[in-house]
Amino acid sequence: MWPAKICQNGEQMQxxxxxxxxxxxxxxxxxxxxxxxxxxxxxxxxxxxxxxxxLLSGTNLEIDLSCMVPAEVQQPASLVVPAHLLAQIVRTxxxxxxxxxxxxxxxxxxxxxxxxxxxxxxxxxxxxxxxxANSDATLDAHExxxxxxxxxxxxxxxxxxxxxxxxxxxxxxxxxRVVASDGFRxxxxxxxxxxxxxxxxxxxxxxxxxxxxxxxxxxxxxYGDGVLCLQTDRVRMNVKLLDGDFPxxxxxxxxxxxxxxxxxxxxxxxxxxxxxxLADKNANNRVEFLVxxxxxxxAAEGDYGRGQDSLDVDQEGSEPxxxxxxxxxxxxxxxxxxxxxAEMRFSGPTSPAMFKASGDEGYLAVVVPLRV
Amino acid sequence: MWPAKICQNGEQMQxxxxxxxxxxxxxxxxxxxxxxxxxxxxxxxxxxxxxxxxLLSGTNLEIDLSCMVPAEVQQPASLVVPAHLLAQIVRTxxxxxxxxxxxxxxxxxxxxxxxxxxxxxxxxxxxxxxxxANSDATLDAHExxxxxxxxxxxxxxxxxxxxxxxxxxxxxxxxxRVVASDGFRxxxxxxxxxxxxxxxxxxxxxxxxxxxxxxxxxxxxxYGDGVLCLQTDRVRMNVKLLDGDFPxxxxxxxxxxxxxxxxxxxxxxxxxxxxxxLADKNANNRVEFLVxxxxxxxAAEGDYGRGQDSLDVDQEGSEPxxxxxxxxxxxxxxxxxxxxxAEMRFSGPTSPAMFKASGDEGYLAVVVPLRV
Numbered sequence: 001m002w003p004a005k006i007c008q009n010g011e012q013m014q015x016x017x018x019x020x021x022x023x024x025x026x027x028x029x030x031x032x033x034x035x036x037x038x039x040x041x042x043x044x045x046x047x048x049x050x051x052x053x054x055l056l057s058g059t060n061l062e063i064d065l066s067c068m069v070p071a072e073v074q075q076p077a078s079l080v081v082p083a084h085l086l087a088q089i090v091r092t093x094x095x096x097x098x099x100x101x102x103x104x105x106x107x108x109x110x111x112x113x114x115x116x117x118x119x120x121x122x123x124x125x126x127x128x129x130x131x132x133a134n135s136d137a138t139l140d141a142h143e144x145x146x147x148x149x150x151x152x153x154x155x156x157x158x159x160x161x162x163x164x165x166x167x168x169x170x171x172x173x174x175x176x177r178v179v180a181s182d183g184f185r186x187x188x189x190x191x192x193x194x195x196x197x198x199x200x201x202x203x204x205x206x207x208x209x210x211x212x213x214x215x216x217x218x219x220x221x222x223y224g225d226g227v228l229c230l231q232t233d234r235v236r237m238n239v240k241l242l243d244g245d246f247p248x249x250x251x252x253x254x255x256x257x258x259x260x261x262x263x264x265x266x267x268x269x270x271x272x273x274x275x276x277x278l279a280d281k282n283a284n285n286r287v288e289f290l291v292x293x294x295x296x297x298x299a300a301e302g303d304y305g306r307g308q309d310s311l312d313v314d315q316e317g318s319e320p321x322x323x324x325x326x327x328x329x330x331x332x333x334x335x336x337x338x339x340x341x342a343e344m345r346f347s348g349p350t351s352p353a354m355f356k357a358s359g360d361e362g363y364l365a366v367v368v369p370l371r372v
Numbered sequence: 373m374w375p376a377k378i379c380q381n382g383e384q385m386q387x388x389x390x391x392x393x394x395x396x397x398x399x400x401x402x403x404x405x406x407x408x409x410x411x412x413x414x415x416x417x418x419x420x421x422x423x424x425x426x427l428l429s430g431t432n433l434e435i436d437l438s439c440m441v442p443a444e445v446q447q448p449a450s451l452v453v454p455a456h457l458l459a460q461i462v463r464t465x466x467x468x469x470x471x472x473x474x475x476x477x478x479x480x481x482x483x484x485x486x487x488x489x490x491x492x493x494x495x496x497x498x499x500x501x502x503x504x505a506n507s508d509a510t511l512d513a514h515e516x517x518x519x520x521x522x523x524x525x526x527x528x529x530x531x532x533x534x535x536x537x538x539x540x541x542x543x544x545x546x547x548x549r550v551v552a553s554d555g556f557r558x559x560x561x562x563x564x565x566x567x568x569x570x571x572x573x574x575x576x577x578x579x580x581x582x583x584x585x586x587x588x589x590x591x592x593x594x595y596g597d598g599v600l601c602l603q604t605d606r607v608r609m610n611v612k613l614l615d616g617d618f619p620x621x622x623x624x625x626x627x628x629x630x631x632x633x634x635x636x637x638x639x640x641x642x643x644x645x646x647x648x649x650l651a652d653k654n655a656n657n658r659v660e661f662l663v664x665x666x667x668x669x670x671a672a673e674g675d676y677g678r679g680q681d682s683l684d685v686d687q688e689g690s691e692p693x694x695x696x697x698x699x700x701x702x703x704x705x706x707x708x709x710x711x712x713x714a715e716m717r718f719s720g721p722t723s724p725a726m727f728k729a730s731g732d733e734g735y736l737a738v739v740v741p742l743r744v
Contacts (some may be wrong), residue, residue: 089679093646094642094650113682115680116678270464271485275486278488304491305452308725309485
């Protein structure tokens with residue numbers, strides 16, 4: 001099946017690795033490497049065995065990823081094997097230790113009473129994956145992952161929406177800011193991070209993969225030409241950036257607040273979900289918000305009836321009462337990352353409304369009300 | 373939306389019910405009642421409120437189901453409301469107690485600060501659902517449910533397979549027997565149950581719903597014309613039976629056993645799953661079983677390589693060795709209900725093989741080996 005030339009140097013390799021660590025490394029790669037491709041080599045992963053262990057690498061052409069798996073290696077060598085098949089085999093293996101042995105073009109895997117022999121692929125033809133050696137900045141990995149997760153929902157999934165399919169990451173002098181929008185709503189989170197000013201747009205789907213590999217500790221960033229490289233202790237990742245200009249989102253953040261309402265985020269989420277059951281799916285899941293006299297009344301009406309709910313709130317501002325209509329799904333998305341007390345800031349019945357956690361300036365969401 | 377005549381008698385009803393019990397009742401009904409139908413009334417459920425509580429009923433024309441929910445009822449009345457919408461509302465309600473009130477054609481639901489008003493449907497047009505008052509037999513509900521679940525996998529999902537889409541239930545003098553087959557494999561479970569001899573074929577999908585409502589305790593059965601009725605303390609269910617003759621399955625159960633192999637069911641399942649990763653999906657997921665000298669060797673080969681495994685076994689019989697090929701999926705299905713020690717009984721390399729638990733005559737499976 002594979003050209004014979006790859007066996008030319010009769011490569012030999014032997015390695016012992018624990019099933020658990022190999023499994024972890026393969027799971028990380030498996031999400032990025034496509035399971036089908038017009039170029040079957042792209043469904044493979046590359047294993048570079050050296051004294052440091054096994055370096056597993058793969059790419060989907062949007063993201064390059066490599067992960068170091070500690071292993072005892074007797075003879076260094078490199079090879080390419082079908083990624084998902086290997087991951088599936090390792091998952092089902094019994095025992096704790098896996099032995100790998102390359103002879104010619106065949107990779108043998110042994111564990112317990114099992115032996116698997118896999119045909120290796122064409123190493124020469126496999127795309128070259130390189131990562132920059134230096135790094136330009138360092139961020140708290142957990143904060144970056146949390147910020148990307150918090151705003152992800154607001155990015156568009158529509159192919160035609162260009163930069164709105166991305167998440168903008170801005171480095172200001174003392175803070176990093178992460179922003180997403182689909183034109184109807186916006187989500188933003190900031191965290192403390194000193195660094196040189198700079199901004200980039202990460203495709204939302206690549207951001208999902210970043211979130212998966214980021215854990216606690218620090219992540220080093222290197223800025224290339226149209227590429228962001230992330231490095232942690234075990235993983236290196238190149239992410240292709242989106243071209244284009246993100247619109248000036250600051251102008252949709254309401255400044256002239258006429259009514260501020262505070263209440264339990266959990267109670268608000270529950271009440272909106274409940275009333276939304278009856279909201280009309282063909283009319284943007286419209287739920288009415290009516291604030292007056294220390295009460296928030298929610299109401300929705302659809303083909304089969306109507307629902308309403310009432311919650312006690314703290315309210316303040318120049319307007320004693322206000323009525324707004326929202327897409328219930330947008331409100332629930334906006335409230336998603338908010339725990340404890342939620343704060344809603346209204347600037348008028350048809351002006352953008354802000355949702356945030358009371359006393360926390362990190363995260364905020366903006367939702368445009370539905371027209372009457 | 374609904375004809376006005378249903379309000380003619382200006383029915384009134386009031387009831388209090390705990391959210392938990394109402395929720396449980398609705399979840400049982402919700403699985404049977406279709407969420408879409410060319411007759412929208414079929415997506416509704418009927419509520420009959422009386423001193424005994426709320427009797428919830430629904431049908432998908434294959435299964436009629438009713439469930440009694442204890443409630444405090446002030447004024448008895450009957451009504452029809454959209455089933456899935458009601459279930460969704462009740463799931464999201466806050467508080468522990470739900471108040472229901474019917475006035476005219478509107479059903480109000482109140483709990484905590486929430487109020488929902490649902491339009492009721494045309495009660496007169498709703499299909500009549502009746503259950504026989506008597507019962508003909510009594511079975512252990514848990515045993516019946518376990519037997520149906522154990523053999524379910526062997527029933528066919530193919531529309532053209534007629535009676536093979538059903539599960540045969542036979543009552544012999546002292547035992548009940550449940551059998552399913554798709555022509556390539558067969559599964560059967562028996563349990564002690566005295567009763568008059570009788571047999572019927574239950575559609576496999578209806579059997580799934582029976583399993584869901586059967587709990588511990590007894591189930592009373594009533595045999596109608598082409599219908600089986602089940603009654604437990606809280607649920608009554610009519611199941612339309614399948615017409616047709618189930619083929620004589622007894623003749624495929626191997627009697628002339630030449631080799632019996634015993635080993636841990638869990639170890640066998642794991643080894644087959646593992647080796648099957650490399651089996652060829654286009655060649656029936658073929659896995660070779662080779663028994664000799666107290667070992668079971670499993671082997672599979674596909675496009676990307678080959679896998680093998682070896683397990684220690686107890687073997688006995690007139691043949692010292694045998695080699696058979698099986699569809700890995702069929703073997704895993706057959707082993708599914710087996711715990712502890714599994715016993716495989718082989719009558720020849722191309723004759724049907726039997727899978728059962730050692731020392732348990734309740735469940736058995738038959739799988740026809742693949743041709744060489």
